[in-house]
Every structure is written in C-alpha cells, then in structure tokens.
Amino acid sequence: KAGVTQTPRYLIKTRGQQVTLSCSPISGHRSVSWYQQTPGQGLQFLFEYFSETQRNKGNFPGRFSGRQFSNSRSEMNVSTLELGDSALYLCASSFPRDRATIDGYTFGSGTRLTVV
C-alpha cells in the first residue's frame, strides 16, 4: 500500500513569508499528526487532526496552524516565517492507533523547510 506522502520535499522561503505543507495519509487512516524536527529540539508535536477536527495541539505559537479535509488529507500552514522555523516537518498517519494490537504511526519522509 502507498505510504504517507508529503509535498513538497524541499522548500526555501524568506522571513516574513507564509508556507503551506501538504500531507496525504495512508488510505483508510483517519488521524494525521504533524511534528517539527530540528537538531536542537528533536521531534516536537505540533497538532493532530481526526475527522477534520483538531484533537490535540502542541506548544507552538498561533503562527502554526493546520486543517484536515474530508478525505483525511491534511495541510499545515506557517505564517510570518522566522529563521527558527527552519526544520524538517513530518506528517504521520494512523488509524488511529489500534490499542489492542499496538500499532503505530506511519511517518512520511517530511518537508525540509529552510527560511532565509
């Protein structure tokens, strides 16, 4: 089956601009979570969407937002980009997690965002 698809793979943006990243989950998966990965802070949870509703949110400023569509595809948006937003943004999809069988997320390969 196809994996989690994130587009674009690479982006270069200028400070102050905004950016939209896209994530297509595995077919049948209804939960989509977003993470920011940086060398200093590691993997940090941004937010999770399930059935078009945000269920959980991490400790990021309001410049970071997301949404989920009826087909479970998700987008995240970062407005007024700062240099510190340079990171690998990862999307993960899950059924959600089947608690009976211990299933986990499936991550995409990420979008590498560079802010200059």
Next chain:
Amino acid sequence: QQQVKQSPQSLIVQKGGISIINCAYENTAFDYFPWYQQFPGKGPALLIAIRPDVSEKKEGRFTISFNKSAKQFSLHIMDSQPGDSATYFCAASKGGSEKLVFGKGTKLTVNP
C-alpha cells in the same frame, strides 16, 4: 520540560556487538512506548513497541526491556549490523492520545 530522557546521544558499536539505548520517563500516565528508527532523508519508522503490562518484548534482533517501577525502558539490538546505523528515538504516549513525546535520539554507528 523534557518528559522522555534518552541516552546516550551517540553510540559506536562493532559489528556483531550489542547496542543498548536507554530512556526514562516522568509521566506515569504514559501507557505506550514505541521505538523508532530513522535513516538520513527519511521519516522515523516504527521498530518495536511495548505496553507497561509486560517487562520485555522481542522481535528478531530487537528487544525492549521495560521497568515500570523505575520508569525506564531500553532498546537492545543484538548482533548489531552496519545496516543498523541510524538514529533511534524512544517515545511515549498516554491512553487515548495520538501525541507522541520523543526522546532526543541516539545516533548509532555500527563499524564493520
């Protein structure tokens, strides 16, 4: 506040040796403890996971040991191979939540 502490930051092991990575957590509400493997340019991939009702889980060369009273868990990679060279992350989550709290990662290098 780092809720999952992982050590060591980096690890060098000879081929055939045992790689051991340790994690400690603070939140007793955590009930799911996965390990992820990440290669450069790729997203993390689930390696093995455990719940706190068991003390050990083995899948091939990979074993998770879990100590609930000490709030610690570890990953053992037996017969380490150069292909195991990657960054390993431990993580934890609590019931009903898809949010994972990750450790900072361990870069494993297995020398041939």
